Amino acid sequence: MFTKTKMATALLGLAVSVAGVAQAADLVIAGRDDLMGRALEQSVAAYQAEHPDMDIELLKLPYGSLYEKLVIGMREGDSSFDLVMIDDTWATEFMSQGWLAELNEDRVSQDFIPALTDISRYPVGQGPLYSLPVVGNVAMFAYRSDLMDEPETWSDVIAQGKQLHTADRSGVVFRGTQGNPIVTGFLPMLWAYGGNIVDGDGAVNFDSPETVAAIRDFVSLREIAPRGIEVYNSGEVRDAIQQNKAAMAIEVWPSWVPTMDDPELSQVVNQVEIIPPPGEVNASTPMLGVWQMGVSANAENAAAAEDFLAYFTSANNQRDLTLSLGLPPTRSSVYSDAEVVDTYRWYPNQLNALRQGAPRPRINAWQELESIMGDYLQLALLGRITPEQAAQQAHQRMAAAL
Amino acid sequence: MTHSLRYAVMIVLLLFFTLPTLWMLGTAFKPAGEYVGTGLSLLPNAPTLEHFISLWQQGVGQRLVNTLVVALGTTALSLTLAFLAAYALVRFRFPAQLDRMFLLLVLVVKMLPPIVVAIPMYRILRSLNGLDSLPGLMLSYQVYTLPFCIWMLLGFVRQIPVDLEEAATLEGAGLFRRLTRVVLPLAAPGLVATLIFAMLLAWNEFLFALLFIQTPSNFTLPLFIATFATENQTYWGELMAIGVISSLPVLILAGYLQRHLLRGFAMQSH
Amino acid sequence: MFRSGWQPALLLAPALLLLALLTLYPIAYSFVLAFTDAEYQSDALTFVGWANFNTLLNDWFFQQATWNTVRFTVSASVVQVGLGLLLALLFARPFPRRQWLLPLFIYPMMLSTLVCASIWKAWMHFDFGWLNNLFDAVGLSRQPWLSDPALALWSIVLVDTWQWTPMAFLILLAGLQGIPQDIEEAATLEGATPWQQFWHIRLPLLRPYLFLALLLRSIDTFKLFDKVYVLTGGGPAFATETLSLMAYKQGFKFFNLGAASAIAVIMLVIALVLSLAYAWQVMRRPT
Structure with a gap:
């Protein structure tokens, strides 16, 4: 049966x-x-x-x-x-x-x-x-225009972020998740500091003083970011900014935020400005x-x-x-x-x-490079390695992967 | 254990296993504005059916039917083959430890990560003309369900006293009769547990379904579910609603079959 | 035991043939590729000997992933089988509404893994998570469940335990029924305490099922992938990276089939070492 x-x-x-x-x-x-x-x-x-x-x-x-x-x-x-x-x-x-x-x-x-x-x-x-x-x-930058002036440079972002950081609302928010997410938040900063991943000939060119400076400032953002930033992804970033939990989001994509001014879902209607990312040594190069x-x-x-x-x-x-x-x-x-x-x-x-805007490097193995960079960036973010070590070790590994 | 200790342990475990489920159920009926909060309430303030309606409009029905067909077909095939194999492995002595070699091979198959199996399996299915078809998917799932069922059933078949079968043989019963009249009923609790697990494996499989199915109307539930937890946004209401919907068929099946699972107790208690 | 002949071969043949058809090529394919530099997008292929294995074994990330995977496998499977045994013993004795409670306890394993992981992702959010809201309400401090490298792996053990303890529970529950009632009655008549009964009668008879549950749970936990993918992405700082996640990235994101196959082969070896003892116990013929 x-x-x-x-x-x-x-x-x-x-x-x-x-x-x-x-x-x-x-x-x-x-x-x-x-x-x-x-x-x-x-x-x-x-x-x-x-x-x-x-x-x-x-x-x-x-x-x-x-x-x-x-x-x-x-x-x-x-x-x-x-x-x-x-x-x-x-x-x-x-x-x-x-x-x-x-x-x-x-x-x-x-x-x-x-x-x-x-x-x-x-x-x-x-x-x-x-x-x-x-x-x-294109990667944009979001800040609360009711709380602060438009930041001109990344140093300005850090300075204003420190002032605005409270227990209820953090200074900045970004995607800190290991692997690819953490990288896209970091790249506009890297470019603004004059750093690069590959040079004009497609060879890895990551280990430079500019890169180290960019990583150092990126890592310092953790102090003015929400607890748990290490596992934040786009959903958490959007919630943080829309629920009035962060004063700035260093990486916002237009397709994430159509609801920013929707009073049903957002507590910050008309209080968020979305601009191209700030510059530092270089003028801003928005990432496509x-x-x-x-x-x-x-x-x-x-x-x-x-x-x-x-x-x-x-x-x-x-x-x-x-x-x-x-x-x-x-x-x-x-x-x-x-x-x-x-x-x-x-x-x-x-x-x-x-x-x-500028696109990310046009190479076949980009996904792998991005993932390698993401792994080392997160180790640096958590203080397991220094920015110098991150730049140097990521460079070696990316060069080996190419 | 004393009575009160038993109850205390039971209640703690009950809370641990059911509170997250209750949250899922509550969220499935919550309007979008209520997802994020700092309160402890598990239930919606203003319950809504909108997520279920939206799922229906997006064609959850067809996917549910596909998944049901694939899961039932996969399970039926695996259970039949595994039951026969387990019986042979338990009751007959094979030369040169071949039975153990076979079991080890089966175990190795189960241990392989799906990622390395997927591409060769794609080619096998293509050569069998099994891409983009539900029978093809059922076939590919045997890689995981068949080893699982064989290992599960081994112990349950072994437990059946051999004298009952010997008695049947004396009465002139052949192999087929012994299998269906003696072994099958006695192995029922084990078969039911195995059936539920095999169903679940096929029910929730993601990678093979993604790679081997092409036509949207042939897709199973797991891929559909994945579209509600996207890179940019988790649609909590719809995700939890589909969680409820997709778990109901197996739950109903398990509820219906649990009398077989508890039948042994019923026999004991009179 | 019945006399051998064509019957055992006939019973075993369908399963054997089907498995051979489906698995010989994939197994050979991954073992061969593990010794090459194969990339999926190109036909070029060079044999590189043990190079993939050398690179992996000397790689900090790989060592970290191996250590995480082993810790996860051992702790999750032992906890799940332990809890499952407790539940099975509780359910072994009739009590009111047992039929209604059983489905509640086994429900978590019926959920799609994605839904299960998402529930816990919401629950473990530092600011909005229900767990932390609960901790707040009872006066405990909020915990960084997933974002603290020292805690994240154990949080995932918790999630996996929630979802899959029911499997160990059901196996042991089904197994408990094989214990003949008369043995227990005899023991009670001889004045054995419940504890003695458990330790000397039920546990030895349950042994094969305990090993079966351990075997099946450790194979599954060893392949842990989806939960990590959803909950932490392998972070923070590689604290939850698993071998499966690494193999997935190498194989399906970068399509480095050589490296992915090498990881798979190493996984197979470790999994066999971890589970062979259990497997042997399950295969052992009753004496």
Whole structure:
């Protein structure tokens, strides 16, 4: 009797799954979950309304999962996805491996912010176009304008942070989690102090007096940060600033903060200014984190993929997505739209930051370098090693990894 | 242990194991504004069903069905094969310790981290035409559930007195009859415990499902769950609501089967 | 014992064939790659001998991860089996509403690991966490559960214990039923105290199940990954980095398959050493 039930369930399983295999879709898209996923979903629905006969499948995945799935699918040569969404730091790998198809040049409107379309090309700025920028993310800096003046330099951040630091509200907040998160908070500081990870030739150039100075000041931020900063990630950073628990957030991405002025979720409505990060030795170099979309080199439906991409990145659609979801646009015209600026006060600052922005180094092994740097930064943050040791040891290890 | 000590221990353990669950249940019904706080209240002030409705609209139903099919199929296959294998390993003497070698091999399989198995498994499934299909997924899960079931069942089958089987043999029962009429009923508590664990393994598996399934409508629950705890934000209400929903089927199954698990006690107590 | 013949082979064959089909290639694949510099994105492949192992064994981060993993495995599996035994003994005797309480106790293991880890991440938040709110309310000081390197690993042991003690509990509960009632009754008639009964009768009979629970729990805890990934990312300062997390980063973030396979091989060796004693006890034929 036991076995009969088992057989029945197994057969049922087979039947259901066979029935579930529909015929191939007309367009298969793989993208991120969360805000970007909702933006894709909304756009697919709108596009579908114009093309009622099309069967479009949209797969939404978390950050790490999307990367794993895309790399393995691309490497094994499976053409399961036509249009894929990739992070800025994966772009070099995807383009240099030939995983993305060249796009038609007349898709590039002059309206896109030039710094963003530059990194859609491989080699950067010169080569053929492999993707279009779809999310205009750039690392910004948030501070409480009701409590303090706009900080000019990182030294100023530390000085004002010390004054504002209390038991109830810390001076600064940042992502302190080991590995990649801690690095993105640190990079704008590194650049402002004149430090670098790799030089112009792509060789590791991390161990320098500038780097040591940047690490030293970064580590000193821990004293004016909330307890537990060592395991803070983006969610904790956003909560801290929105719940009035921190006076400054040294790294804020526009797609994190559309709710900053929403009285239901934020206790600091209209009290937070979002600006490009401060400078120090150098003027500020905002860090780009632009999400892009490209057509898979194995795509079965390449034409449909390009057509949807054009629709998705059109000025009209970007404006809709920005107003309804807060997705940061990549076109200049959307940033100057009166209604958009009215909704998101910081958009003019953001446009400036995007125009002056610099991408992270264009190397294949970036994820590994970033992770190595993150490990040593956290050891330094916790005082296990000195800033000098961190710079030197991270340098050696990164050089070995390259 | 004295009576009062027993009760005291019981209550402490009960609190430890159920308070976090209660918090999950409460949060599943909390509106977004109530997540973060410094109070001790576990229950929502203004309960809402919005998270459950939102999950429904995002297609939790299809995923639940997929997961149920995969988990049941995986478990049925593993339990059947493992039961037969465990019986053979217990009741028959194999030459040259082959039985122990087999058990060790099985153990090694279970110890391999999924990360190194995933890419070769992808290729095996592709050559079997099993990518992007639920039967393919059930097959790949055998790597973990089958060794687990074999090791679990070994002890429970061994415990069954051999004389009962010998008596059945004298009455002319063949192997199949002995297995289904004598061994199976006596091994029921162990089988039920094994079934629950194997179900859970398949129910919560993430990596293989991510890599081997392509079509969104074929995906199982764990990937869907992951989209509510994202890099930038945790959607506490929806995450806890999906936590409740996804745990209910196995809980119901376990509740239904627990009479088999407690049956031994029932027999003892009269 | 029955006479051998074609029957045992026939019963064992399906499981054996299926496992062979599914695992021979993956096992060979990882053992071979462990001696190469393979990267997933390229076909180029050089044999490097023991170089991957040398690099790993001399690496502070790897040593730290190994030490963390071993500490976690031993403490979590022992605590879980201990607590599970306590629960199983409590539930072995009928009491009112036993059927209703049992599901409450085994519920945590039915939760998705991501949900489980998220619950505890919320509970262990320094400022808003429910645990610290509770500590405040009863006059204890707030604890940096996850952000203190000295505490973080034990906090994760706590989370894993919450989720997986039910597994040890169920195994031992099922095992307790095999103890024939008449032995216990005889012991009671001979005047054995409950403690003597436990120590001399139940415990020896439970032995195989205790070892089974220890074996299965230590294999699972040795592969600890998801909870760390969600709760601490391996930090602070590598205090919770595990071998699985390292293998994951090497294998699936950097796609250094050579290094990832080498970690897997070392993990396999350690796991075998840690669990062989238990495994032997489970395999031992009753005398």
